[in-house]
Amino acid sequence: MIRVKSRQKTEYGDFQTPIALAEAVCRLLRADGVDPGCVLEPTCGQGTFLEAAANVFSDVKRLVGREWNREYVAEARRRLGKVASNVDLAQADFFQQDWASLLNHQPGHLLVLGNPPWVTNSALGTLGSANLPAKSNFQNERGISAKTGKANFDISQWMILHLLESMPQQNCTLAMLCKTTVARKVLEQAWKTGMPTTNCSIRKIDSREHFDAAVDACLFVCHMKADKRSTTCEVYEQLDAEQPSSVLGMHSGKLVADQTALTRQKHLLTLQSNTRWRSGVKHDCRAVMQFERQGWSFVNGLGEQVELEPDYVYPLMPAGAVYRGEVKRTEKFLLVPQRRTGEDTTPIESVAPRTWAYLQKHAERLADRKSSIYRGRPPFSIFGIGEYSFAKWKVAISALHKQLSFRVIGPQDGRPVMLDDTTYFLSFRTKKEAVATAARLNSPEVQEFYQAWIFWDAKRPITSEILQRLKAAA
Known part of the structure; x- marks a missing residue:
């Protein structure tokens, strides 16, 4: 009260x-x-x-x-x-x-x-x-x-x-x-x-x-x-x-945010970017959808030991790890029941029965997610998912932390690494492309360009809208 x-x-x-x-x-x-x-x-x-x-x-x-x-x-x-x-x-x-x-x-x-x-x-x-x-x-x-x-x-x-x-x-x-x-x-x-x-x-x-x-x-x-x-x-x-x-x-x-800095780096500005920054997976139910590996098993946020088919479980790199640069390996994992937003989830029942049974067990908790974006969607739906999510190489940045640090995220045990919805990323086919892009994004001139737009006291200082204002490299 x-x-x-x-x-x-x-x-x-x-x-x-x-x-x-x-x-x-x-x-x-x-x-x-x-x-x-x-x-x-x-x-x-x-x-x-x-x-x-x-x-x-x-x-x-x-x-x-x-x-x-x-x-x-x-x-x-x-x-x-x-x-x-x-x-x-x-x-x-x-x-x-x-x-x-x-x-x-x-x-x-x-x-x-x-x-x-x-x-x-x-x-x-x-x-x-x-x-x-x-x-x-x-x-x-x-x-x-x-x-x-x-x-x-x-x-x-x-x-x-x-x-x-x-x-x-x-x-x-x-x-x-x-x-x-x-x-x-x-x-x-x-x-x-x-x-x-x-x-x-x-x-x-x-x-x-x-x-x-x-x-x-x-x-x-x-x-x-x-x-x-x-x-x-x-x-x-x-x-x-x-x-x-x-x-x-x-x-x-x-x-x-800084008119002087923008004047110096105005040549980097584009108003029609072909680059598409994506946010990571949004699911709003960490207790059910996220796991930590303990031995050969996964443990969810409820303390339950879970055995699931590997097809729907992917390594997860949290925004904090991206910010700190701890991106070589993660012991966190994410249940990904869809490959694109709005995809039918019922096929999981036949191809991954243990995963389906787990989702059914927690169906009420997932149905109670407060955001209206889940209404009218297939059961167990997530957002921020698409072909780009399954690219093996990514360049990512935390949207919540007050630091412009772009990190290269590679596959783990041959599996693409997922990111959470407080992270923005670009996806790439090769490591070479990802490394080159990260180097440019971390360069002094690009850093100053972004600093000109970012208000660091905002709740989420870095946004995809700001990131996409940078002109693509020639």
């Missing part, structure tokens, strides 16, 4: 901004030339950001706050009771508020300042929360992307984008504490849709120190000017850093 306080933090992003951090943010904005006539916080909580703004911005004439929690509104009123500025505080639901009307009728330079909730729509769905925006595919995801979770998004991403869309097209600034990944997604969407943003910056903060939260977070700032638009964003490693560590940008509708 989720405790009430924990649920409140999860559902409403109840991480109150410490006054010291709020004042540091306001001082930074003032040093950068922000001189607001009005400061508006759309999720003001107990009012610490508005209090900090009143303390730091001497010319601010109006403070506006909206907050769902009536008790917090009362606390914010107490905090702001003695400030000289005009104060407008009210209880309101963010998703019902007419932000365009509110934002477009404020005096002087408008600063929209805040700390929206750090929670995803799927997490709120799990809680049965109604604290969600109206259903819409604002990220334009479709098909399997939605089914496998790619269409999941942070509520703050939706909120910040909605605020940017509602803000006046000039003489205003948005400054938000949020996850660093959220800031990037907002930038990408804003740039793609032509919002007049300029002088954008991402300044990383220590979320564990300030919020006791283990997440990469930042202060995200952008200015709105109708006659001046740019698609670059300076990234600073600390809130008070004087020089940026990198500059984000856009190229052909894609977000670039």
Whole structure:
């Protein structure tokens, strides 16, 4: 059971901004030339950001706050009771508020300042929360992307984008504490849709120190000017850093992690790659489908000793072993009941009766796999399987680890080695082809090219989409 306080933090992003951090943010904005006539916080909580703004911005004439929690509104009123500025505080639901009307009728330079909730729509769905925006595919995801979770998004991403869309097209600034990944997604969407943003910056903060939260977070700032638009964003490693560590940008509708590195290696870019990076096998049932060899037998994740026909069992190289370079031999194995996605599995009964009996024994566990991709498929189906999976030579990289290390994976005891679904690979007919490709991928220029695209703080920093941007060797 989720405790009430924990649920409140999860559902409403109840991480109150410490006054010291709020004042540091306001001082930074003032040093950068922000001189607001009005400061508006759309999720003001107990009012610490508005209090900090009143303390730091001497010319601010109006403070506006909206907050769902009536008790917090009362606390914010107490905090702001003695400030000289005009104060407008009210209880309101963010998703019902007419932000365009509110934002477009404020005096002087408008600063929209805040700390929206750090929670995803799927997490709120799990809680049965109604604290969600109206259903819409604002990220334009479709098909399997939605089914496998790619269409999941942070509520703050939706909120910040909605605020940017509602803000006046000039003489205003948005400054938000949020996850660093959220800031990037907002930038990408804003740039793609032509919002007049300029002088954008991402300044990383220590979320564990300030919020006791283990997440990469930042202060995200952008200015709105109708006659001046740019698609670059300076990234600073600390809130008070004087020089940026990198500059984000856009190229052909894609977000670039390091604009300078891409400029140097732009000759390696292709937008129409013939190279097809594949992900490894997805089965979502490790306890049944994966084994370790003990003597002459296999032992599954349930501790059962299993004897299966060899035709459906293949060596398995986990992503961690690929990352560490431990690719000469593996004692892990994978049950592979199909040679291509969607293949009928019933022939296993006649050609491999022990394997069929094993699958039948665990049929209920396999049928209970949560992902909707298995629905309507033959029993015991897997994904990420095809002719490419059975190539004897592969060049592979772990998608989860923060290292660009491409490894050559060869056959084991004459059998092709399978990879898991957190690994990407290319398949080859010969060892010579695989070795040559790995050498190129590990070369300094290709490494810098990929570094230009990769955000290492992402949950899965390396993607097939990024890998396929490299031009094939001549």
